[in-house]
Amino acid sequence: xxxxxxxxxxxxxxxxxxxxxxxxxxxxxxxxxxxxxxxxxxxxxxxxxxxxxxxxxxxxxxxxxxxxxxxxxxxxxxxxxxxxxxxxxxxxxxxxxxxxxxxxxxxxxxxxxxxxxxxxxxxxxxxxxxxxxxxxxxxxxxxxxxxxxxxxxxxxxxxxxxxxxxxxxxxxxxxxxxxxxxxxxxxxxxxxxxxxxxxxxxxxxxxxxxxxxxxxxxxxxxxxxxxxxxxxxxxxxxxxxxxxxxxxxxxxxxxxxxxxxxxxxxxxxxxxxxxxxxxxxxxxxxxxxxxxxxxxxxxxxxxxxxxxxxxxxxxxxxxxxxxxxxxxxxxxxxxxxxxxxxxxxxxxxxxxxxxxxxxxxxxxxxxxxxxxxxxxxxxxxxxxxxxxxxxxxxxxxxxxxxxxxx
Numbered sequence: 376x377x378x379x380x381x382x383x384x385x386x387x388x389x390x391x392x393x394x395x396x397x398x399x400x401x402x403x404x405x406x407x408x409x410x411x412x413x414x415x416x417x418x419x420x421x422x423x424x425x426x427x428x429x430x431x432x433x434x435x436x437x438x439x440x441x442x443x444x445x446x447x448x449x450x451x452x453x454x455x456x457x458x459x460x461x462x463x464x465x466x467x468x469x470x471x472x473x474x475x476x477x478x479x480x481x482x483x484x485x486x487x488x489x490x491x492x493x494x495x496x497x498x499x500x501x502x503x504x505x506x507x508x509x510x511x512x513x514x515x516x517x518x519x520x521x522x523x524x525x526x527x528x529x530x531x532x533x534x535x536x537x538x539x540x541x542x543x544x545x546x547x548x549x550x551x552x553x554x555x556x557x558x559x560x561x562x563x564x565x566x567x568x569x570x571x572x573x574x575x576x577x578x579x580x581x582x583x584x585x586x587x588x589x590x591x592x593x594x595x596x597x598x599x600x601x602x603x604x605x606x607x608x609x610x611x612x613x614x615x616x617x618x619x620x621x622x623x624x625x626x627x628x629x630x631x632x633x634x635x636x637x638x639x640x641x642x643x644x645x646x647x648x649x650x651x652x653x654x655x656x657x658x659x660x661x662x663x664x665x666x667x668x669x670x671x672x673x674x675x676x677x678x679x680x681x682x683x684x685x686x687x688x689x690x691x692x693x694x695x696x697x698x699x700x701x702x703x704x705x706x707x708x709x710x711x712x713x714x715x716x717x718x719x720x721x722x723x724x725x726x727x728x729x730x731x732x733x734x735x736x737x738x739x740x741x742x743x744x745x746x747x748x749x750x751x752x753x754x755x756x757x758x759x760x761x762x763x764x765x766x767x768x769x770x771x772x773x774x775x776x777x778x779x780x781x
């Protein structure tokens with residue numbers, strides 16, 4: 376189809392049914408993977424403990440996983456971290472966290488003479504204050520008089536499933552003025568390191584981990600809900616912007632394209648076995664911003680051509696506008712993709728996953744701007760908006776009531 380002599384116009388709309396079908400399969404398949412496919416959620420969303428360490432000698436990932444399981448942890452994840460300075464660097468993630476259950480806290484308070492009746496708990500041995508750290512690896516006590524540290528150590532060591540962190544000065548007197556005592560407990564990270572030292576060859580495990588992080592399951596659920604809300608709020612505001620900037624008729628197609636890009640990217644990440652965490656959500660939000668910018672540029676050209684091609688149908692308007700902006704769309708996407716490949720090839724850990732998610736999203740965003748947003752806009756126009764008869768704002772002619780231009 377040619378509307379102007381010398382201008383090549385590609386008939387994108389002729390094959391829109393095939394691409395819309397592909398997009399439906401991608402979107403619905405991604406939703407099915409997220410709901411039924413058991414995606415690999417990171418500790419950001421499900422809670423857990425993450426320890427990163429550099430071994431002193433070559434160690435197999437299978438041996439590390441077996442040692443962690445032998446230490447009492449279930450379903451550990453062992454990830455090799457590419458680092459030229461530390462060739463034996465690994466990241467170990469487990470679902471267990473160090474938080475102390477309320478029942479266990481009550482048991483420890485009774486053992487430390489903070490509650491209950493025990494003949495050994497004299498007034499001098501009863502603490503006036505007991506505090507448990509959020510991470511469950513420290514207990515702070517205050518006494519009226521100088522505390523009996525040996526008695527405190529004996530009592531806390533008698534509590535089942537509670538282990539003191541190794542050290543001669545544990546428990547320790549932190550402040551003699553107010554008789555503050557601090558008890559350091561074995562955290563899940565400490566237990567993991569102890570299990571590795573016991574199971575792996577001597578000297579292979581370093582004295583300390585490079586990094587130890589944890590997050591509780593309740594905080595992880597809150598982060599997961601906040602991530603979903605942020606995506607929803609972003610899409611609502613983008614829909615409002617498109618409706619205000621152009622016309623309400625353009626908003627539904629743009630929103631569906633954004634959902635297609637975000638959900639499709641996360642679905643492909645799940646299919647590739649990648650971890651879904653806050654970094655993935657950040658990549659999805661970045662993709663939404665990139666995709667809407669690309670779509671708005673094409674929408675703007677459609678609006679400009681509304682006044683130029685008065686005898687053309689809406690389908691012809693879309694074909695002409697998309698053909699005119701095709702070079703810009705491809706060049707912009709390729710420039711971003713070339714930049715991302717450096718992060719993907721030489722990046723490590725979350726940075727590598729972030730670059731991969733953006734690469735997938737940029738490709739989907741370029742494709743959706745051509746074969747999702749505008750075809751759906753034409754479908755909404757033909758099915759709904761053309762029947763309203765509204766004269767407010769720029770109105771695109773429907774393909775059903777306008778004869779094709781010659």
